[in-house]
Amino acid sequence: MATKIGIIGDGNVGGALARGLQRAGHEVRAVGKEPGAIREAASWAEVVLLAVPFGAIDDVVKAAADAVAGKTVVDVTNALDASMNLAVGFTTSGAEELQKKLPKARVVKAFNTVFAQHMDSGRLGDQPLTAFVAADDPAAKQTVLELARGIGFDAVDAGPLKSARQLEPLAFFNIQLGYVLGMGTQIGFKLLQG
Numbered sequence: 422m423a424t425k426i427g428i429i430g431d432g433n434v435g436g437a438l439a440r441g442l443q444r445a446g447h448e449v450r451a452v453g454k455e456p457g458a459i460r461e462a463a464s465w466a467e468v469v470l471l472a473v474p475f476g477a478i479d480d481v482v483k484a485a486a487d488a489v490a491g492k493t494v495v496d497v498t499n500a501l502d503a504s505m506n507l508a509v510g511f512t513t514s515g516a517e518e519l520q521k522k523l524p525k526a527r528v529v530k531a532f533n534t535v536f537a538q539h540m541d542s543g544r545l546g547d548q549p550l551t552a553f554v555a556a557d558d559p560a561a562k563q564t565v566l567e568l569a570r571g572i573g574f575d576a577v578d579a580g581p582l583k584s585a586r587q588l589e590p591l592a593f594f595n596i597q598l599g600y601v602l603g604m605g606t607q608i609g610f611k612l613l614q615g
């Protein structure tokens with residue numbers, strides 16, 4: 422079923438997810454940092470994707486908190502500080518902190534462990550990559566699992582939103598492999614199931 426999807430952040434991630442979701446038949450509006458445009462896109466959308474730098478979350482919350490009440494909000498951000506280190510962990514996660522800031526929204530953590538280069542296809546060559554989807558709200562989680570499958574990912578239920586405490590360091594590890602250890606961005610995670 423076609424879903425109206427508002428993407429806040431039209432950079433590498435927002436652009437790639439917009440392409441993938443449009444190809445899957447959804448109606449997509451992606452916007453940059455202008456507060457009026459953020460509010461408008463969030464009001465129009467049924468599902469809102471957050472694809473901005475971690476440090477920009479409070480700006481988005483300020484612009485769109487009312488507009489996302491009752492809606493599924495997909496947190497694609499990586500909780501990195503200015504030195505590119507993990508900003509939170511162990512006892513909370515960026516996604517759980519976002520849920521506290523948007524108590525009326527249904528926050529889902531997804532796509533953050535994938536490089537933007539593969540977000541429009543969900544694939545690396547012929548291989549589907551895994552999109553781990555973590556959320557407390559079962560319906561919101563189901564919606565995002567289906568959106569991810571529509572793009573082409575192998576979508577996996579990663580449990581409650583608390584699992585973002587594992588997914589955010591996994592994304593950090595992806596960045597380490599890709600950029601620090603020099604493997605580049607033509608890599609990705611795939612969960613094997615026997």
Ligand SMILES: NC(=O)c1ccc[n+]([C@@H]2O[C@H](COP(=O)([O-])OP(=O)(O)OC[C@H]3O[C@@H](n4cnc5c(N)ncnc54)[C@H](OP(=O)(O)O)[C@@H]3O)[C@@H](O)[C@H]2O)c1
Binds near residue numbers: 433454472499500537
């Ligand atoms: N790149 C990856 O491979 C990747 C993979 C997984 C997760 N992520 C995460 O996804 C998020 C976006 O990454 P990206 O690579 O797409 O970054 P990007 O290309 O720099 O795009 C960031 C977007 O956020 C907007 N933005 C910046 N400041 C803002 C603010 N204060 N309020 C609202 N919007 C603002 C930017 O708008 P302007 O263009 O107008 O400045 C731009 O549209 C980050 O949290 C990143 O950690 C990235």
